[in-house]
Amino acid sequence: MTFEKDPSLGPDVASFYGDYKGTFRSENAQVRADFFSAAGILVAYVSFGRGVDKASVTDTYLGEIRTIASKLGFTDKFRLLFS
Numbered sequence: 001m002t003f004e005k006d007p008s009l010g011p012d013v014a015s016f017y018g019d020y021k022g023t024f025r026s027e028n029a030q031v032r033a034d035f036f037s038a039a040g041i042l043v044a045y046v047s048f049g050r051g052v053d054k055a056s057v058t059d060t061y062l063g064e065i066r067t068i069a070s071k072l073g074f075t076d077k078f079r080l081l082f083s
Contacts, residue, residue, distance in 0.1 A: 026059035
């Protein structure tokens with residue numbers, strides 16, 4: 001698992017998504033979640049790797065995403081959006 005800034009998600013996307021906080025990648029790169037905050041809510045935009053969908057993921061990710069949200073100060077104020 002990694003959580004770091006993706007340089008391709010700079011200020012140009014902030015006007016649409018909000019303040020970019022970072023990107024989570026699961027252990028085997030099956031899951032990616034880009035974190036943005038706006039109006040006091042943290043949103044994790046979750047996507048899956050090629051050939052992977054929500055039902056076939058074997059990497060753990062929900063607990064890690066919740067932990068990241070908590071560490072960022074959004075324990076009770078965060079949403080998941082799956083694509």
